[in-house]
Amino acid sequence: MNSTPNTFPRIQLELPQWITDFLQQQPTTFPTLETRMDFVTTLSKLNIEQGTGGPFGASVFRADTHQLIAPGVNLVLLSKNSLAHAEVMAIMLAQQILGDHDLGAAGLPPQELVTSCEPCAMCLGAICWSGVRHLVCGARGSDAETIGFDEGPKPQNWTAHLEERGISVTLDIGRPNATQVLRNYVEQGGEVYNSRQGPIETPG
Amino acid sequence: MNSTPNTFPRIQLELPQWITDFLQQQPTTFPTLETRMDFVTTLSKLNIEQGTGGPFGASVFRADTHQLIAPGVNLVLLSKNSLAHAEVMAIMLAQQILGDHDLGAAGLPPQELVTSCEPCAMCLGAICWSGVRHLVCGARGSDAETIGFDEGPKPQNWTAHLEERGISVTLDIGRPNATQVLRNYVEQGGEVYNSRQGPIETPG
Numbered sequence: 001m002n003s004t005p006n007t008f009p010r011i012q013l014e015l016p017q018w019i020t021d022f023l024q025q026q027p028t029t030f031p032t033l034e035t036r037m038d039f040v041t042t043l044s045k046l047n048i049e050q051g052t053g054g055p056f057g058a059s060v061f062r063a064d065t066h067q068l069i070a071p072g073v074n075l076v077l078l079s080k081n082s083l084a085h086a087e088v089m090a091i092m093l094a095q096q097i098l099g100d101h102d103l104g105a106a107g108l109p110p111q112e113l114v115t116s117c118e119p120c121a122m123c124l125g126a127i128c129w130s131g132v133r134h135l136v137c138g139a140r141g142s143d144a145e146t147i148g149f150d151e152g153p154k155p156q157n158w159t160a161h162l163e164e165r166g167i168s169v170t171l172d173i174g175r176p177n178a179t180q181v182l183r184n185y186v187e188q189g190g191e192v193y194n195s196r197q198g199p200i201e202t203p204g
Numbered sequence: 205m206n207s208t209p210n211t212f213p214r215i216q217l218e219l220p221q222w223i224t225d226f227l228q229q230q231p232t233t234f235p236t237l238e239t240r241m242d243f244v245t246t247l248s249k250l251n252i253e254q255g256t257g258g259p260f261g262a263s264v265f266r267a268d269t270h271q272l273i274a275p276g277v278n279l280v281l282l283s284k285n286s287l288a289h290a291e292v293m294a295i296m297l298a299q300q301i302l303g304d305h306d307l308g309a310a311g312l313p314p315q316e317l318v319t320s321c322e323p324c325a326m327c328l329g330a331i332c333w334s335g336v337r338h339l340v341c342g343a344r345g346s347d348a349e350t351i352g353f354d355e356g357p358k359p360q361n362w363t364a365h366l367e368e369r370g371i372s373v374t375l376d377i378g379r380p381n382a383t384q385v386l387r388n389y390v391e392q393g394g395e396v397y398n399s400r401q402g403p404i405e406t407p408g
Contacts, residue, residue, distance in 0.1 A: 008274065011296045013215040062406075070212065075294050081296055081334040082305045092215045092285055101286045102397065110405060122333060125326025125356045129286040129297065134407055137325065141284050152329045153365035154357070161357035193306065201267075201314060201337055201372065 121152030325356030
């Protein structure tokens, strides 16, 4: 790359085929918090087994009918994209499917994001801008940190920041099961990729 | 949508054509902080003029040679994707061009993110995971808040959080110019889209 390119590539992100296959065996609505959490935790587990990414699953559901709108799994390594966290995939996909950058826009039913693990700093911000009205989490951020993942620069009172913006937060749904998936990932030698570490370099 | 879809759409994000056209008139390297900031601020200004998005521009540059690697502008409304902030676009594109989810990976030259405005909470997290080694900002978050944009749940000492992760932070480069672009956007009636507001609904 010694000159300015004539064009820039298109960024493309796609769910792996196994998700579509898996969904054929699943119901289309998930009436209880526990069944929705069980679904996203199963996604996180299958994502490891299928070798498509880290131990995180999430989905956007319609908050009134509990219909699955968009699933997501962590695809950072596969897609060579550090943004491709499970929550980000589910949010982007739901926005594309519903045709709006704001999942809380007038005319759309309210939406809920269910995630197998509390959001990192980036996903916390992404949730604020997504338009979802409800957030449901399985494992705690501290559970992810215990196995070596960095949660990033997140305020202590992060749930209050969401609630201030009209987003309800429900924690610890199916936490033991969701945490076990994280532990299994590390025990099986899964890669814990994180932010850069080390000394600050002098700017050039 | 009354049943589970057979497949999910691909998420696609693409820079508008005017950026490629504009780059043909630009140098390929930007030797000083000021010229790099001037470049991204011009992107933020052109993004308004061209009607492709909000008043924010960013770019990833090689930190050693100051070559432009990937530009980015805010494309939230155009792409119907609340993640498509200028910093996110530049980071995703640089990762795709360099073929790694980690812009600080061994074998890659160090990378710098220059942004016309301090990152919001989401972009702050995204910067941590991106692998860039340097961050340079124009307008302050408070300048964006003054015109009505919400910065999101961001720790007060956010620069320290980046520095802890080996990312240098340089603030206030070309701040008056970058702030003027924000002001112009609002004075011209540009849409200030934000997180949902209003009361918390009872989960269904």
